[in-house]
Amino acid sequence: MQTKTAISLPDIDPVDWDRLAAAESPFLKHGFLCALELSGSVGPGTGWTPAHQLVFDADGKLEAALPAYLKTHSFGEYVFDHGWADACERAGIAYYPKLLAGIPFSPVTGPRLLGDTQLVGQVLDSLTQALDDQGLSSLHINFTDPAADALMRGREGWLERLGCQFHWHNRQYRDFQDFLDSLSSRKRKQLRKEREQVAGQGIEFEWREGHQLSESEWDFVYVCYANTYRVRGRAPYLTRVFFSLLAEKMPESIRVVIARQGTQPVAMAFSLVGGNSFYGRYWGCLAEFDRLHFETCFYQGMEYAIASGLERFDAGAQGEHKLIRGFEPVITRSWHYLCHPGLRAAVAQFLEQECEGISRYALEARSLLPYRQADGSA
Incomplete structure (x- = not known):
């Protein structure tokens, strides 16, 4: 050897x-x-x-x-x-x-x-x-x-x-409502209200796989990603080229959800899938919308995992706010x-x-x- x-x-x-x-x-x-x-x-x-x-x-x-x-x-x-x-x-x-x-x-x-x-x-x-x-x-x-x-x-x-960390587990839920039914009444109402607040702002969501995004759409993804760091006074870890290279090398692993208000894209969440798991990685928005972070980063990913039969949703490090949304330590x-x-x-x-x-x-x-x-x- x-x-x-x-x-x-x-x-x-x-x-x-x-x-x-x-x-x-x-x-x-x-x-x-x-x-x-x-x-x-x-x-x-x-x-x-x-x-x-x-x-x-x-x-x-x-x-x-x-x-x-x-x-x-x-x-x-x-x-x-x-x-x-x-x-x-x-x-x-x-x-x-x-x-x-x-x-x-x-x-x-x-x-x-x-x-x-x-x-x-x-x-x-x-x-x-x-x-x-x-x-x-x-x-x-x-x-x-x-x-x-x-x-x-x-x-x-x-x-x-x-x-x-805090991970969410898909216990063979039929749909998001089936998951909500597993919660206490008070928490169920809270999550439903959060989703209604986002929908009330006229925001809709579109899912894309790696091969379905154009370079201009990757530009939007990167601007959102980088903005998350810049609002905290920090430089982003990843370069713009990384996203194009990843889309070229392993598009089958990439999932991006884009939030639109009318025809205008306003936010995104970038995730990867592998095995039986869904990995939420990066998020960003171009303007502030009430409860949009929770919807884009958590509820959309949970719905996707349920629809795709994925068993686990790893939404990244830290975040006690994930607890009340069903993510377990x-x-x-x-x-x-x-x-x-x-x-x-x-x-x-x-x-x-x-x-x-x-x-x-x-x-x-x-x-x-x-x-x-x-x-x-x-």
């Missing part, structure tokens, strides 16, 4: 990569990761330098892989370690660069150790032994699946971190190897307390769900 670091995923045969990547996860596909690189969304000047770890057998066949990036900041990861970096700076310890295994700008749980997990485990051991010599402070693996968690748990030097996991022994000890102590807090939070959040009681009471 031979291990190599690939600084350009487009140089890797897409068939070989996708053979290892989970078919149900659009974020792991060669097309998605290459679109990030080819569009300049990651690469020089972004703080995301591709450093994918590849394992080949004696015949040159790709047997295992770890999608990875050298990071010079912690933005776009959604597992927040800024506090750790600040503590290092105060102590005179270099926290950057670090090595991250994950999907840029995508807080989505899924496989991270691709192919033969035991081989990837050996790669991880080699990486951790070489971090200090390479001037790297740490190695992080974000939003891991159960298979990776099983391999990582108890591995020497690694620290587990919990997070909490889900624990996420990440793993962290920190070279500096003092930092590792301090973070381990912090994580022990944080994990207890996250577990309590998820349990308390479940008690706030809007569903009717098991006995059918409202």
Whole structure:
């Protein structure tokens, strides 16, 4: 076996990569990761330098892989370690660069150790032994699946971190009204009122797949996406070219809903589908409309999932406002190897307390769900 670091995923045969990547996860596909690189969304000047770890057998066949990036900041990861970096700076310890295994700008749980997990485990051991010599402070693996968690748990030097997201589950609902009927009376009325408020503003919705959007419509999608960042005084992570490249490489995975007031498009939500899941990713609007965000990002996606027979709707990170709309708390996991022994000890102590807090939070959040009681009471 031979291990190599690939600084350009487009140089890797897409068939070989996708053979290892989970078919149900659009974020792991060669097309998605290459679109990030080819569009300049990651690469020089972004703080995301591709450093994918590849394992080949004696015949040159790709047997295992770890999608990875050298990071010079912690933005776009959604597992927040800024506090750790600040503590290092105060102590005179270099926290950057670090090595991250994950999907840029995508807080989505899924496989991270691709192919033969035991081989990837050996790669991880080699990486951790070489971090200090390479001037790297740490190695992080974000939003891991159960298979990776099983391999990582108890591995020497690694620290587990919990997070909490909110996902909606389609329990074989016949339609959106069937879902509403599963809610308590008060919450059912609230959701119905929100939808009526949007409809009362003359707003209608149109669904498109990746191959159905023109370049001018992609321009509109990007303006909406970028505006979401700019109103917060931030630059968007993705470039305009990314969306065209993704539509070219994997149009079958793309779903975009466009909100129109009359003939004028005013908002959009960009999503991906894979396996039995619907992934809400980006949203944006050109003007403020009452309750339009909830309708475009949540209710439209829920209706689409029901109509398409999709079982799960992952609407992204954070957002307690999702709870009252039926999105249930889900624990996420990440793993962290920190070279500096003092930092590792301090973070381990912090994580022990944080994990207890996250577990309590998820349990308390479940008690706030809007569903009717098991006995059918409202």
